[in-house]
Amino acid sequence: xxxxxxxxxxxxxxxxxRTSLAWSRTVLGYLVVATICLKAAPQLGPVGIVSAAAYLTxxxxxxxxxxxxxxxxxxxxxxxxxxxPLRAVVALSAATTALxxxxxxxxxx
Amino acid sequence: MRSSxxxxxxxxxxxxxxxxxxxRFTLANERTFLAWIRTALAVVAAAVATETLMAEQxxxxxxxxxxxxxxxxxxxxxxxxxxxxxxxxxALRRGRPLPLSPxxxxxxxxxxxxAGSFLVLML
Numbered sequence: 001x002x003x004x005x006x007x008x009x010x011x012x013x014x015x016x017x018r019t020s021l022a023w024s025r026t027v028l029g030y031l032v033v034a035t036i037c038l039k040a041a042p043q044l045g046p047v048g049i050v051s052a053a054a055y056l057t058x059x060x061x062x063x064x065x066x067x068x069x070x071x072x073x074x075x076x077x078x079x080x081x082x083x084x085p086l087r088a089v090v091a092l093s094a095a096t097t098a099l100x101x102x103x104x105x106x107x108x109x
Numbered sequence: 110m111r112s113s114x115x116x117x118x119x120x121x122x123x124x125x126x127x128x129x130x131x132x133r134f135t136l137a138n139e140r141t142f143l144a145w146i147r148t149a150l151a152v153v154a155a156a157v158a159t160e161t162l163m164a165e166q167x168x169x170x171x172x173x174x175x176x177x178x179x180x181x182x183x184x185x186x187x188x189x190x191x192x193x194x195x196x197x198x199x200a201l202r203r204g205r206p207l208p209l210s211p212x213x214x215x216x217x218x219x220x221x222x223x224a225g226s227f228l229v230l231m232l
Contacts, residue, residue, distance in 0.1 A: 008165065009175040011133070015132070015133045015136045015137070016136065018136075018140065019136045019139055019140050022139070022140040022143040022144070023143060025147060026143045026146055026147055026150075029146070029147045029150040029151070030150065031202065032150070032154060033150050033153055033154050033157070036154050036157050036158060037157060039159050039161070040158075040160065040161040043160065043161045043164060044157075044160075044161070046195075073132075073136060076132045076135075077132055077133075080134065081129055082129065082130070082131075082132035082135040082136070082174060084120075084124060084135055084138075084139075084198050085139060086120060086123060088132070089139075089142055089194050089195075090191060091189055092146060092191075093146070093187055093188065093190055093191030093194075094191075096146055096149055096150065096183075096187035096190075097184055097187040097188050100149065100153050100154070100180055100184040100187055101180075101184045102186060103153065103156070103180055104177065104180040104181065105158065107160065107173065107176060107177065107180065108177065
């Protein structure tokens with residue numbers, strides 16, 4: 001009973017599931033930073049609240065797309081063809097960079 | 110139709126290569142990117158925490174360099190995460206060996222400097 005070429009891949013590594021969990025942990029990361037910024041608002045001023053709101057927005061945006069992403073990844077395992085998430089990567093990196101650079105600019109100023 | 114064509118052009122320009130890699134490798138690369146982003150978030154969180162929690166304990170002359178270093182590192186890591194993802198994705202699609210990551214020694218140095226200055230300031 002050897003699997004034929006037409007047998008769908010078993011994916012013993014549960015790759016889509018682990019990737020989905022990685023996205024969820026990232027959401028938690030943004031929530032932590034949002035909480036810290038909110039806590040720091042008395043010292044940072046209104047920027048603390050604005051930063052907290054921005055981090056929270058990123059967290060919500062990712063959380064909303066996680067289920068769709070998971071189903072897409074499961075499908076890509078079945079058809080053995082992936083679509084690199086170029087837009088998500090660029091957007092997430094740009095948002096994180098902008099928020100970090102903004103805090104830096106604020107502190108130097 | 111035109112917009113989807115031009116989008117594909119941008120993708121092929123950035124990612125290159127005609128070989129579709131194993132989806133598992135693409136997903137692994139995605140997880141590594143997310144791990145770097147979380148690292149950047151941790152560094153930024155450390156910076157904000159230092160700035161606010163240590164406001165009274167440490168004079169701003171010594172606090173500010175630590176906070177600026179951490180925020181610079183957070184910015185660099187979040188840019189580097191995307192660059193790293195892109196170079197790995199390109200290597201996968203061209204069947205080339207994976208490049209080394211300059212982020213690893215950079216982050217190690219920053220963490221060392223940050224931990225060292227915390228230690229010195231605490232003593």
